[in-house]
Amino acid sequence: MNSSNHPTLPLxxxxxxxxxxGVSAWVFSTDHKRIGLLYLYSVLISFLVAVLIGLLLKIELxxxxxxxxxxxxxxxxxxxxxVLMIFLFIIPGFxxxxxxxxxxxxxxxxxxxxxxxxLLSWWLYITGAxxxxxxxxxxxxxxxxxxxxxxxxxxxTGTNVSLAVIGVFIVGFSSILxxxxxxxxxxxxxxxxxxxxxxxxxxWSIYATAWIQILATPVLGITLLLVVAERLLGxxxxxxxxxxxxxxxxxxxxxxxxxxxxxxxxxxxxIVSEIFPVFARKPIFGYKMIAFSSLAIAGAGSLVWAxxxxxxxxxxxxxxxxxxxxxxxxIPSAIKVFNWVSTLYKGSISLEAPMLFALSFxxxxxxxxxxxxxxxxxxxxxxxxxxxxVVGHFHYVIFGGAGFAFFSAMHYWLPKFxxxxxxxxxxxxxxxxxFAGFNLTYFPMIILGMKGMPRRYYDYLPEFxxxxxxxTIGSWILAAGLAIMMINLFMGLLKGRPFGSNPWGGATxxxxxxxxxxxxxxxxxxxxxxxxxDFNRAGVP
Amino acid sequence: MDPIIQTTNQAVDPxxxxxxxxxxxxxxxxxxxxxxxxxxxxxxxxxxxxSVADGNIWLEILxxxxxTLLVMAMFYYGWAGYLALRNVPGNALEVTATARMWSWSFxxxxxxxxxxxYVPAGRPILVNLVSQDVIHxxxxxxxxxxxxxxxxxxxxxxxxxPQKGSYxxxxxxxxxxxxxxMLATVEAxxxxxxxxxxxxxxxHHEKISGRKLLETLGCLGCHSLDGTAGVGPxxxxxxxxxxxxxxxxxxxxxxxxxxxxxxxxxDPKADIVKGYQPIMPVNSDLRENEIEELVEFIQEIGGHSx
Ligand code: HEM
Ligand SMILES: [Cu+2]
Ligand SMILES: [Cu+2]
Numbered sequence: 001m002n003s004s005n006h007p008t009l010p011l012x013x014x015x016x017x018x019x020x021x022g023v024s025a026w027v028f029s030t031d032h033k034r035i036g037l038l039y040l041y042s043v044l045i046s047f048l049v050a051v052l053i054g055l056l057l058k059i060e061l062x063x064x065x066x067x068x069x070x071x072x073x074x075x076x077x078x079x080x081x082x083v084l085m086i087f088l089f090i091i092p093g094f095x096x097x098x099x100x101x102x103x104x105x106x107x108x109x110x111x112x113x114x115x116x117x118x119l120l121s122w123w124l125y126i127t128g129a130x131x132x133x134x135x136x137x138x139x140x141x142x143x144x145x146x147x148x149x150x151x152x153x154x155x156x157t158g159t160n161v162s163l164a165v166i167g168v169f170i171v172g173f174s175s176i177l178x179x180x181x182x183x184x185x186x187x188x189x190x191x192x193x194x195x196x197x198x199x200x201x202x203x204w205s206i207y208a209t210a211w212i213q214i215l216a217t218p219v220l221g222i223t224l225l226l227v228v229a230e231r232l233l234g235x236x237x238x239x240x241x242x243x244x245x246x247x248x249x250x251x252x253x254x255x256x257x258x259x260x261x262x263x264x265x266x267x268x269x270x271i272v273s274e275i276f277p278v279f280a281r282k283p284i285f286g287y288k289m290i291a292f293s294s295l296a297i298a299g300a301g302s303l304v305w306a307x308x309x310x311x312x313x314x315x316x317x318x319x320x321x322x323x324x325x326x327x328x329x330x331i332p333s334a335i336k337v338f339n340w341v342s343t344l345y346k347g348s349i350s351l352e353a354p355m356l357f358a359l360s361f362x363x364x365x366x367x368x369x370x371x372x373x374x375x376x377x378x379x380x381x382x383x384x385x386x387x388x389x390v391v392g393h394f395h396y397v398i399f400g401g402a403g404f405a406f407f408s409a410m411h412y413w414l415p416k417f418x419x420x421x422x423x424x425x426x427x428x429x430x431x432x433x434x435f436a437g438f439n440l441t442y443f444p445m446i447i448l449g450m451k452g453m454p455r456r457y458y459d460y461l462p463e464f465x466x467x468x469x470x471x472t473i474g475s476w477i478l479a480a481g482l483a484i485m486m487i488n489l490f491m492g493l494l495k496g497r498p499f500g501s502n503p504w505g506g507a508t509x510x511x512x513x514x515x516x517x518x519x520x521x522x523x524x525x526x527x528x529x530x531x532x533x534d535f536n537r538a539g540v541p
Numbered sequence: 542m543d544p545i546i547q548t549t550n551q552a553v554d555p556x557x558x559x560x561x562x563x564x565x566x567x568x569x570x571x572x573x574x575x576x577x578x579x580x581x582x583x584x585x586x587x588x589x590x591x592s593v594a595d596g597n598i599w600l601e602i603l604x605x606x607x608x609t610l611l612v613m614a615m616f617y618y619g620w621a622g623y624l625a626l627r628n629v630p631g632n633a634l635e636v637t638a639t640a641r642m643w644s645w646s647f648x649x650x651x652x653x654x655x656x657x658x659y660v661p662a663g664r665p666i667l668v669n670l671v672s673q674d675v676i677h678x679x680x681x682x683x684x685x686x687x688x689x690x691x692x693x694x695x696x697x698x699x700x701x702x703p704q705k706g707s708y709x710x711x712x713x714x715x716x717x718x719x720x721x722x723m724l725a726t727v728e729a730x731x732x733x734x735x736x737x738x739x740x741x742x743x744x745h746h747e748k749i750s751g752r753k754l755l756e757t758l759g760c761l762g763c764h765s766l767d768g769t770a771g772v773g774p775x776x777x778x779x780x781x782x783x784x785x786x787x788x789x790x791x792x793x794x795x796x797x798x799x800x801x802x803x804x805x806x807x808d809p810k811a812d813i814v815k816g817y818q819p820i821m822p823v824n825s826d827l828r829e830n831e832i833e834e835l836v837e838f839i840q841e842i843g844g845h846s847x
Contacts, residue, residue: 071718071762072772140818146715152692153675153716158772158818240693246676247691280582283595311678311713312689313696316627320620327612334608335601337571342600344578346592351583359579363572370564373612377619379556382626383685386678386713452682454713457721461709533595 009419009498013516030115031519033417035122036100040414042126043093044486050084051482053077058441058475061468064460071458075144076159078456080136082147087168088129090402091260094267095178095213096125098409099206101417103182105510105517106200108191108526113184117177124174131167135160146456148257151238151249155230162231165224172217172224175263179213182206191509193528200508200532201284204291205270208298212259212266216302220256223249247312254305262301264398265365266294268405269336272358275412276340278506279355280347283533286339293332300329310381319378326376333369337362353427354504357408360435364400368393371446388457389449395442407434410489415499419516422492426484433481440474507531507538548701552625553685556618563611626686629699633667634660640670640677640690641822643719643759645710649739654828656749656757658727661735662705670696674822678713681727689714702729718772719762751838754831763821766842773821774814780840786812802836 014033015021026034060067060074069077104112112118136142139160145153154161186207190199199207227249229235236242238249269290277284284290306314306322340362349355371393375381384390415421444467449455453464460468502511509526510517530537581587636658637648648654660666670679670690677690679698688698702708712723730738755761763773774784784801785794788811795801795812804811809821827835 071721075715075718075720144717150676150715156675156820157717158820240691245693247694280590282590283593285594286596286601288596289601310623311687313691313694316624319623323619323623324616327616330612331605331608335605338600338604341571341575341578344575344582346587346590346594347578347582348584348587348590349579349582351579359575362575366568366571370568373564373615374557374560377556377560377615377622379553379619379622379626380560381619382623382687383553383557383682385687386680386715452680452709452711454678454680454711454721456715459721461724536593 010514010516010518012518013419013514014519015516017519028119030111030119032100032104032111032115032118033517033519035118036097036102037417038122039092039096039100039125042122042129043089043097046084046088046129047093048486050081050089051479053081053084055475055479057081058472060458061460062472063469064462064465066459072144074458075456076142079143079146083132083143083164083168085398086147086260086264087171088125088132090264090398090406091175092125092171092178093406094264094402095175095182095206095209096122098202098267098271098413099178099182099209102413102510103203103206104185104189105513105521106203106508106532107186107189107194108509108522108528109185109189110520110522112181113188114181117181121174121177121181124170124177128167128170128172128174131170132164133167135163135167139163148253149224149227150253151227151230151246154227155238162228165227169221169224172221175213176217179210179217182210183214186210191526191528195528197288198528198531199291201273201287201290201294202267202270205266205273205294208294209263209266212263212298212302216256216259216263219252220260223252223256226252247309247314250309250312251306254308255302258305258308259298259302261397262297264402266297268361268365268402269294271405271409271412272340272361273336274506274508275354275358275408276343277533277535278504279352279358280344280349281505281535282343282347283531283535284339285342285345286335287531287533289335290339293335296332297329300325300332304329307376307381310378311385323376323378323381327373330369330373330376337366337369352411352424352504353422353431354408354412356428356431357404357411360431361401361404361408364396364404364438367443368396368398368401371396383452384449386455387449388445388453388455391455392442392445392449395445400438400442404434407485412504413510414489414493415496415503416510416515416517418493419499420493420496421499421503422489422496426488430481430485430488433477434485435481437474437476437478437481441471441478442474444468444471444474502540505535505540507533507535507540511540548703549626549684549686549699550703552622556622559618560615563615567611626699629667629697630665633665633699635667635669636660637669637671638679638690639673639826640679640712640723641673641759641824641826642675642717643712643723643762644757645712645723645725646826647725648826651739653739654826656725658710658725659735659738660702660727660729661732662702662729664732665699665701667697667699670698673825675716676714677716677723678711680711680713681708682711683708683727687713702727705729705731717762719759722762723759749831749834751834751841754834755838758824758827760835773817776839776842785815787815788812799836799840802839803832806832806835 014031057078060069140158143159143161143164145161226237230238236244238244238246273284273290304322304326306318307326310319448464448467453460499515501514513521639646646654647658672690672692679690680687684700686698686700688696706729708727710725710727763771765771765775768775768777779797782797783794784797806824810819813819
């Protein structure tokens, strides 16, 4: 933005001010910033591996019939793709990376409430991730159940479901501990003057997310253990010939996994709520409504799980109730979108990389949300459930929505922690490629689903071929954009020009510390005297 | 029930039009406003913000109220259409669809069974859904109907084929290796043709070759014909060979003959080949002539040469 004041790197920061820099000083560090960066590297590795797998899936689907792999491989790969993306990238990603890096500084704390528990969370994450990786190469080979592990298939298949599921169970524990840590931190460690009404909206969203992590994840843990018990001990809990019920598994699974969708998207919404005011130089429109709607989404979102099961055979009464509640949850999301757009009105907007990603978040998330309405209505759900429509829809929400918000946050906040920044031009080019490639990849899937092509299909009828080909070509453009973005970002963070303490002109506390911040975050305890988007009183131009 | 609704398409398609119409409208409004603001208030045109407004209670009420109305309308139409999908017309013809990994079979009130689903066009069809193994999904996109086929659960679905023709039937719930090959055809014919077909005694030229059967029944998803190992043992060289099997948990060795192959197909759990998982689906819906064909074919390609 304003490079005339030639920022220089501070001599000391959390990278070196403790004097400990070796590998063990990182993997055993209790500093929330170091842990945040450990999470960053680990979730990005999972993400990139899963992207490569996604590209292979798309190549296979380029034309009908066998292209590069057989059905057994395809089924294993879409399962691994889903598991990595959901359990190892997007769920731990926001709390683990930006929750850790930014949230404590934004509330004026020097660390989270339980720093050692925080470290344990990362270790549990790594243990779980390695267990999942191990499951791919041992026993009956990679699981082929889909990321949903539906019984009875997951009980019957000879692949290594048990170990994979135990890995997910361990990652779940990491998530629960992070949730507990963050709720406590936000309640107890706010700086003087940081009233609830002055909390940055990103903190609000992390707070709502943390509650879901605490309350919903245990249900997933138990459900997955039951699958292991069913496989190893033959308990028959889900086996109808022995008095069990396979539909019960689906209820238990979605009681966690629908709220988990909000673990994925709420922090993304929080990030957009930070970026819009800063790049429009205007206070956020409807602060209270946005904060409140995060809580409303977290609360009401816990009551809609069975909308994944309208065709399963649940009662018509259940369909009525869950369809109704699904539409109720749509309202707070809509309110957020209107408030974000209004923030732009009469602002002074600068279109740098974080803002471009945030603006495209609005469009992609809107498509995701609106296609969600088509699925929430009972009659239309029946036709598109379990089709490519759903695959298109959730990529719009979690990749176009949450994913783009993640990239936005990477461009916005990572320079703060590295003290150096990337070049703007390649960032713009990569954004353009990704936005175009994204729509080219996933919009055809929405149409394919309307035409009736089911999901998790290794092969398809010739009538679906043209749209699948377009989608595959789109995925290459998307991948090219992603590659440019990652290379530009990390080259810049490591070698780029220095990044001052507040080049974006933000009014939240992280912009009052040097870039990179010292281990203690603040030289003296901050006292908060104004709201998070009060640029005038923060004294930024 | 609404007497105007004659087919399942008519119950669903107007709901699609209504919801997608509103969605497109909302999307256009949101993105246009956003893009116009971004252009108009770009820093080059608007160097300083000209407002510090941080909220407006009337706007908040307005844009809470309008979406609430819209989504409630969507909910209502969606629900009404769904009810039509659930209310089976009284005069429906009953067919039972049996799903297993990875094939469909259809049986009719007179006990006739078929691999294709023949239905009279214009008449409501009530399909009872039975699964022999895992969860499958009965999905005919052309009629907008779908219902999961859950083991141990009585599920049903109904539709009308408005016109004569062939329609695709997919398995919509992921069920393993050959999930995407678990297709069948719905053959809608005239009432007259249907009755002729239904009452026709099994004729011999309806016979399908053993090779084709292995394919349509999904056997080849687990068994290979060329000696490569899969989820199940290969059929190549099987006939006449010596197999170590577990019977009731006890190991014994058998020579593969007609009796053994028959038992393996009809009651896979009886003898489990050593080193394999007991995951082969039961095949209780096979007809006698189909079993003969299968056994014959396995014998043919299995010519065990010593
Ligand atoms: C370049 C990026 C990506 C590509 C090319 C891609 C492609 C695909 C494809 C082809 C499928 C399988 C569709 C099917 O056969 O049913 C799939 C499934 C899936 N993807 Fe992606 N994807 C990408 C990124 C993502 C991201 C960022 C996420 C989440 C954060 C994600 C989450 C999922 C999930 C949860 C599934 C479902 C797996 C299942 O059915 O069990 N994907 N993706
Ligand atoms: Cu859901
Ligand atoms: Cu299937």
